[in-house]
Amino acid sequence: MKKEVLKEPIFAEKILRIIRSSPSMEEMREQLRDYHDNDIAQSLKYLNRAERNLLYSALDAEWLAEIISYIDDPVEYVDEIGIDKLSAIINEMDADDAVDLWENIDESVKVKLRPMIDDQTKAAILLINSYDDDEVGSLITTNYICIHQSLTIRQAMHELVRQAGENDNIATIYVVDGRNRFCGAIDLKDLIVARENVPLDSLISYAYPYLLDHEKISDSIEKIKDYAEDSLPVLNRDKKIIGIITAQDVVEAVDDELGEDYAKLAGLSAEEDLNETIAESIKKRLPWLIILLFLGMGVSTVVGAFEGVVAVLPVVICFQSLILDMAGNVGTQSLAVTIRVLMDENLSAKDKLHLAAKEMKVGSCNGALLGVMALVFLGVYIVLFKGYSAANAFLISGCVGLSLLAAIVISSLVGTLVPMLFHKVKIDPAVASGPLITTINDLVAVVTYYGLAWVFLIDLFHLV
Amino acid sequence: MKKEVLKEPIFAEKILRIIRSSPSMEEMREQLRDYHDNDIAQSLKYLNRAERNLLYSALDAEWLAEIISYIDDPVEYVDEIGIDKLSAIINEMDADDAVDLWENIDESVKVKLRPMIDDQTKAAILLINSYDDDEVGSLITTNYICIHQSLTIRQAMHELVRQAGENDNIATIYVVDGRNRFCGAIDLKDLIVARENVPLDSLISYAYPYLLDHEKISDSIEKIKDYAEDSLPVLNRDKKIIGIITAQDVVEAVDDELGEDYAKLAGLSAEEDLNETIAESIKKRLPWLIILLFLGMGVSTVVGAFEGVVAVLPVVICFQSLILDMAGNVGTQSLAVTIRVLMDENLSAKDKLHLAAKEMKVGSCNGALLGVMALVFLGVYIVLFKGYSAANAFLISGCVGLSLLAAIVISSLVGTLVPMLFHKVKIDPAVASGPLITTINDLVAVVTYYGLAWVFLIDLFHLV
Numbered sequence: 001m002k003k004e005v006l007k008e009p010i011f012a013e014k015i016l017r018i019i020r021s022s023p024s025m026e027e028m029r030e031q032l033r034d035y036h037d038n039d040i041a042q043s044l045k046y047l048n049r050a051e052r053n054l055l056y057s058a059l060d061a062e063w064l065a066e067i068i069s070y071i072d073d074p075v076e077y078v079d080e081i082g083i084d085k086l087s088a089i090i091n092e093m094d095a096d097d098a099v100d101l102w103e104n105i106d107e108s109v110k111v112k113l114r115p116m117i118d119d120q121t122k123a124a125i126l127l128i129n130s131y132d133d134d135e136v137g138s139l140i141t142t143n144y145i146c147i148h149q150s151l152t153i154r155q156a157m158h159e160l161v162r163q164a165g166e167n168d169n170i171a172t173i174y175v176v177d178g179r180n181r182f183c184g185a186i187d188l189k190d191l192i193v194a195r196e197n198v199p200l201d202s203l204i205s206y207a208y209p210y211l212l213d214h215e216k217i218s219d220s221i222e223k224i225k226d227y228a229e230d231s232l233p234v235l236n237r238d239k240k241i242i243g244i245i246t247a248q249d250v251v252e253a254v255d256d257e258l259g260e261d262y263a264k265l266a267g268l269s270a271e272e273d274l275n276e277t278i279a280e281s282i283k284k285r286l287p288w289l290i291i292l293l294f295l296g297m298g299v300s301t302v303v304g305a306f307e308g309v310v311a312v313l314p315v316v317i318c319f320q321s322l323i324l325d326m327a328g329n330v331g332t333q334s335l336a337v338t339i340r341v342l343m344d345e346n347l348s349a350k351d352k353l354h355l356a357a358k359e360m361k362v363g364s365c366n367g368a369l370l371g372v373m374a375l376v377f378l379g380v381y382i383v384l385f386k387g388y389s390a391a392n393a394f395l396i397s398g399c400v401g402l403s404l405l406a407a408i409v410i411s412s413l414v415g416t417l418v419p420m421l422f423h424k425v426k427i428d429p430a431v432a433s434g435p436l437i438t439t440i441n442d443l444v445a446v447v448t449y450y451g452l453a454w455v456f457l458i459d460l461f462h463l464v
Numbered sequence: 465m466k467k468e469v470l471k472e473p474i475f476a477e478k479i480l481r482i483i484r485s486s487p488s489m490e491e492m493r494e495q496l497r498d499y500h501d502n503d504i505a506q507s508l509k510y511l512n513r514a515e516r517n518l519l520y521s522a523l524d525a526e527w528l529a530e531i532i533s534y535i536d537d538p539v540e541y542v543d544e545i546g547i548d549k550l551s552a553i554i555n556e557m558d559a560d561d562a563v564d565l566w567e568n569i570d571e572s573v574k575v576k577l578r579p580m581i582d583d584q585t586k587a588a589i590l591l592i593n594s595y596d597d598d599e600v601g602s603l604i605t606t607n608y609i610c611i612h613q614s615l616t617i618r619q620a621m622h623e624l625v626r627q628a629g630e631n632d633n634i635a636t637i638y639v640v641d642g643r644n645r646f647c648g649a650i651d652l653k654d655l656i657v658a659r660e661n662v663p664l665d666s667l668i669s670y671a672y673p674y675l676l677d678h679e680k681i682s683d684s685i686e687k688i689k690d691y692a693e694d695s696l697p698v699l700n701r702d703k704k705i706i707g708i709i710t711a712q713d714v715v716e717a718v719d720d721e722l723g724e725d726y727a728k729l730a731g732l733s734a735e736e737d738l739n740e741t742i743a744e745s746i747k748k749r750l751p752w753l754i755i756l757l758f759l760g761m762g763v764s765t766v767v768g769a770f771e772g773v774v775a776v777l778p779v780v781i782c783f784q785s786l787i788l789d790m791a792g793n794v795g796t797q798s799l800a801v802t803i804r805v806l807m808d809e810n811l812s813a814k815d816k817l818h819l820a821a822k823e824m825k826v827g828s829c830n831g832a833l834l835g836v837m838a839l840v841f842l843g844v845y846i847v848l849f850k851g852y853s854a855a856n857a858f859l860i861s862g863c864v865g866l867s868l869l870a871a872i873v874i875s876s877l878v879g880t881l882v883p884m885l886f887h888k889v890k891i892d893p894a895v896a897s898g899p900l901i902t903t904i905n906d907l908v909a910v911v912t913y914y915g916l917a918w919v920f921l922i923d924l925f926h927l928v
Contacts, residue, residue: 011671034648034670038691070690164653171635171652171694184498188635188652189628206498207475225719226534227502228712230635230694247711248692251718255689258722259804265730266800267793274805274819281826285797286833292793293834296786297841303785304850307778314771317781321767321906322760324785328792329731329756329902333749336730340723341738355738362745369750370757377761386768438793442785 011035012043019043019051025058032059041070049080056081061088069097075104083109087116095124095142095243127242136220137213139253140234140243143167146174149183149204153196160191171230174241175204181239184208210235213242217253218343224250261343264430265336267292288435295439302443306450313463315386316453319378319400323449326370327407327441334359334415335437339430342423356416363412367405375401392463399456403449411441475499476507483515489522496523505534513544520545525552533561539568547573551580559588559606559707591706600684601677603717604698604707607631610638613647613668617660624655635694638705639668645703648672674699677706681717682807688714725807728894729800731756752899759903766907770914777927779850780917783842783864787913790834791871791905798823798879799901803894806887820880827876831869839865856927863920867913875905 015035022028032040044052044067056064064081068074068089078086078101090098090113098121105113117125124142131137145163147156156173164170170188177183185208186200194203210233211220224232224245231244256271263271267288272281303320310317341347341355378397382388388396418437419429457463479499486492496504508516508531520528528545532538532553542550542565554562554577562585569577581589588606595601608631611623620637628634634652641647649672650664658667674697675684688696688709695708720735727735731752736745767784774781805811805819842861846852852860882901883893921927 011673014671033666034668036669036671036673036691039671039673042690070692161657164657168651168653170656187632189632192634193625193628202497204498205500207478207500207503209475209500209503225712225715226506227500228534228715230711247694247715248689251689251692251711251715254715254719255722258719258726262722262726262729262804263800265726266796268797268800271804272801274815278822278825278829281801281822282829285794285826286830289790289793289830289834290837292789293786293837294841296789297845299785299789300782300842301845301849304779304782307781310774310781311778314775315768317771317774317784318764318768320781320784321763321788321910322757324788325756325760325763325792325902325906326753328789329753330749332730333732336727336732337736337745340726340735351738358742358745361742362749365742365746366750366753370753373754373757377758378764381761381765385765438789442789446785 011039012046015040015043016046016051019047019055025054028055028058037063037066038070041067044071044077052077052080056085061085062092065089065092065094065097068101069093073104074101078105078109083112083116087113091116091118091121093121095121095128096140096249099125099128131213134216134218135213136211136215136217136234136245137242139217139245139249140213141169141246141249142243144169144172144174144231144233144241144244146176146241147186149175149177149200151200153191153194153198153200153203156186156191156200160188169231169244169246174233174244176241182210182233182235182241185233208233211245212237218257221250221253221257222343225254257343261339261430264428265332265339265434267434291435292438295435296442299439299442299446303446303450306446306454309450309454309458313453313457315382315388315396316399316450316457320446320449322374323400323403323407323445324442326404327411327445328438330363330366330408331411331415331437331441332434334363334412335419335429335433338416338419339433342419342429352420356413356420359412359416360409363409364405366412367408370408371401371405374404392461395457395461395463396453399449399452403445403452406448407441407445410444411437414440414444475503476510479504479507480510480515483511483519489518492519492522501527501530502534505531508535508541516541516544520549525549526556529553529556529558529561532565533557537568538565542569542573547576547580551577555580555582555585557585559585559592560604560713563589563592595677598681599677600675600679600681600698600709601706603681603709603713604677605633605710605713606707608633608636608638608695608697608705608708610640610705611650613639613641613664615664617655617658617662617664617667620650620655620664624652633695633708633710638697638708640705646674646697646699646705649697672697675709676701682721685714685717685721686807689718721807725803725894728892729796729803729898731898755899756902759899760906763903763906763910767910767914770910770918773914773918773922777917777921779846779852779860780863780914780921784910784913786838787864787867787871787909788906790868791875791909792902794827794830794872795875795879795901795905796898798827798876799883799893799897802880802883803897806883806893816884820877820884823876823880824873827873828869830876831872834872835865835869838868856925859921859925859927860917863913863916867909867916870912871905871909874908875901878904878908 015032018028018031022031071077090101093101102125128138128140144167145160147159151159160170160173173186173188173191174182175184175186184204184206186203190203209227213234213236231246233241234243234245236242259271269284269287272284338355375397378400379394382393382396383390415437419433422429422433479496482492482495486495535541554565557565566589592602592604609624609627611620615623624634624637637650637652637655638646639648639650648668648670650667654667673691677698677700695710697705698707698709700706723735733748733751736748802819839861842864843858846857846860847854879901883897886893886897
């Protein structure tokens with residue numbers, strides 16, 4: 001469906017045909033110009049090495065740079081391209097793409113490349129690498145238009161045309177003052193429709209939003225989304241523009257951010273993909289599992305304290321898994337909701353209280369409902385299959401129902417407070433909350449359940 | 465931190481000061497022009513009604529339309545704006561924003577509005593509403609530049625300037641043929657730098673990627689991301705452009721898509737937010753919990769079959785929760801990885817086999833490791849706290865270790881195959897997989913554990 005709709009294979013086929021059947025390189029260029037660079041990039045894998053080499057020599061470095069920036073894992077092709085062409089390509093690339101590519105080239109090749117990389121590209125790569133992966137600065141591209149505040153409309157237009165040759169993020173034009181500090185932005189549309197005699201000043205938004213290079217990506221994603229611009233400028237502490245973040249970068253960032261939390265919620269220390277080695281996967285999954293193993297042993301100790309109950313009334317163990325699973329699921333639900341809320345907005349103390357109270361209410365309602373269902377259905381079940389008298393059966397199912405209610409209410413609260421707590425002390429709640437919550441909920445559930453069983457069934461009603 | 469960095473309160477304060485202290489409306493407009501519409505939108509909530517009314521009358525409908533499109537819940541303000549202004553605003557809005565707003569206006573107001581909405585806006589709203597929420601057509605905006613194939617560069621430039629007044633997504637210019645069918649696209653940058661004497665034809669990409677109005681958003685998100693364009697055209701079956709999808713729409717779509725899966729993984733039938741009523745939250749959480757309650761009863765029945773074991777050897781129940789929790793966690797890890805992979809790529813049968821095999825291997829390694837740890841630590845624990853002889857203690861912990869291994873391996877496999885199966889039969893794996901996997905894993909774990917306990921500890925070694 002997807003493939004058919006987006007015509008990917010068809011584009012690819014056509015591209016292959018062009019590359020294989022073009023009489024001349026000029027002809028090949030002419031025809032390929034009609035295709036999106038991403039489609040050309042995706043068709044590389046269907047070509048054999050000779051055909052790819054033909055393509056490399058047919059297209060200039062600038063074009064190849066565009067194409068390669070669309071390839072997820074370009075290294076395999078890098079080796080095929082000669083050093084000279086490769087260096088030219090890297091010099092033509094957007095800084096952020098160049099960084100991605102550079103990271104994946106072996107040192108042996110890098111040694112030969114370094115002297116051939118121009119200083120501007122070198123500087124850009126150094127700059128981007130100087131930021132941590134979770135800082136906004138690590139996402140920037142230096143591919144943007146920047147003009148001086150004092151220009152006239154006509155001069156600005158000229159400057160735009162000059163810079164547009166190099167840089168293709170032109171929808172917003174950034175403006176700097178006499179000391180090269182960011183002072184505002186012009187919407188290209190306004191510049192294009194502006195009459196020549198109006199002052200450029202009247203087109204500039206002087207309070208245009210911006211990001212700071214060292215702020216955390218996760219902290220700024222929501223804001224970037226809110227401004228819904230094609231790009232936002234990134235400034236250093238001197239208010240100099242070091243680069244921009246484009247909407248495409250934001251798409252990636254949102255995807256990564258959520259993907260990570262999604263993975264963490266499931267007990268992975270980081271996101272995995274298909275091509276990962278088994279060792280890598282194990283490394284990402286084992287930490288939590290080990291923590292859980294030991295926390296689980298803690299729970300075991302507590303359960304052990306109730307051996308007595310089970311010894312005299314074995315029927316109760318039938319429903320332990322039921323209660324623990326329910327508590328666990330409710331806890332996860334509250335956890336997921338809380339993490340998303342914490343991620344999406346800056347919560348005031350009032351909001352947090354509100355959220356916790358709401359989770360409590362939801363938990364109580366769900367708990368009451370499920371408790372009653374358990375009481376009824378399990379009661380019947382125990383009469384039919386365990387041969388207890390109706391009275392005793394409903395005493396037992398009553399214990400289960402009550403425990404469910406208690407376990408669910410407490411799980412909802414724990415699933416809300418624990419992540420908030422971690423968030424407050426600046427520990428990523430998505431990572432840390434899971435195991436702790438599971439354990440707390442298990443303990444609560446076990447104690448309530450066996451405790452009730454002990455008091456009601458054995459002490460009070462001497463069911464044995 | 466976030467707030468401070470993005471200067472939101474500071475922007476807001478300045479905007480408030482301007483609105484409160486401007487001597488004239490002209491003056492207010494002049495000063496507000498420097499601010500981003502989103503910042504003006506966010507500062508509305510800090511104004512009192514009188515101040516907002518002042519703003520409404522100071523700004524023209526086009527500007528207010530921009531501002532309102534940034535407000536998440538504009539209804540509260542809609543009532544304050546007079547019908548005449550409101551209708552003017554809606555007529556100025558991008559089609560997709562107009563739709564969002566329109567949905568939230570009460571029928572009583574709509575009745576008055578309808579006659580004042582111009583036909584173009586009416587048509588756009590009708591068009592967008594004619595698509596299901598999960599179809600690409602429901603995301604489009606009609607705010608784009610479209611020119612005719614046969615124009616010259618100069619004519620195209622003129623047309624651009626003319627349309628740019630209305631439409632602000634100008635980075636890509638869409639081209640239609642003589643029969644008004646989409647035939648390609650021009651990168652604005654190329655048009656701007658082009659010399660006047662070259663034919664427009666040479667700037668047009670004739671195989672430009674596009675989306676079809678009825679395709680599923682979830683199916684196309686990855687592709688849209690891959691092309692990394694500011695916008696992509698959306699065509700109907702006659703190859704006519706009905707609108708475009710912008711990078712901002714994609715950001716939202718990616719966020720929603722992942723948020724939904726994230727919620728579903730946690731057992732919510734849909735994503736929740738802070739402002740939801742308790743009833744809504746319960747409606748989203750209860751379905752799964754009820755299913756799990758009944759599946760859990762199934763597990764209880766199986767556990768019940770082993771009452772005999774527990775009656776004679778109560779110590780074994782200590783570790784049931786440990787084994788079930790571990791199985792559950794491993795299953796969730798595999799589930800999360802599989803769903804993400806299924807979401808991100810079109811898997812060939814080979815890939816699927818590869819993935820399943822990998823999960824098996826990872827599961828075996830983790831299982832073996834954790835099994836051994838359980839054997840050792842629990843063995844010691846049982847000797848110390850349960851007063852069993854070393855031999856018996858390690859027999860018991862051996863059972864636990866073996867069960868862990870078995871349970872973890874099988875959980876990994878189940879956690880991979882079940883979502884694949886659902887995906888194959890076109891059921892959303894994120895929704896359906898969770899409860900089924902939990903149950904299967906519980907059953908497997910319980911049977912292995914108590915089965916082993918029975919055979920080894922009781923039959924073979926007569927531990928009792």
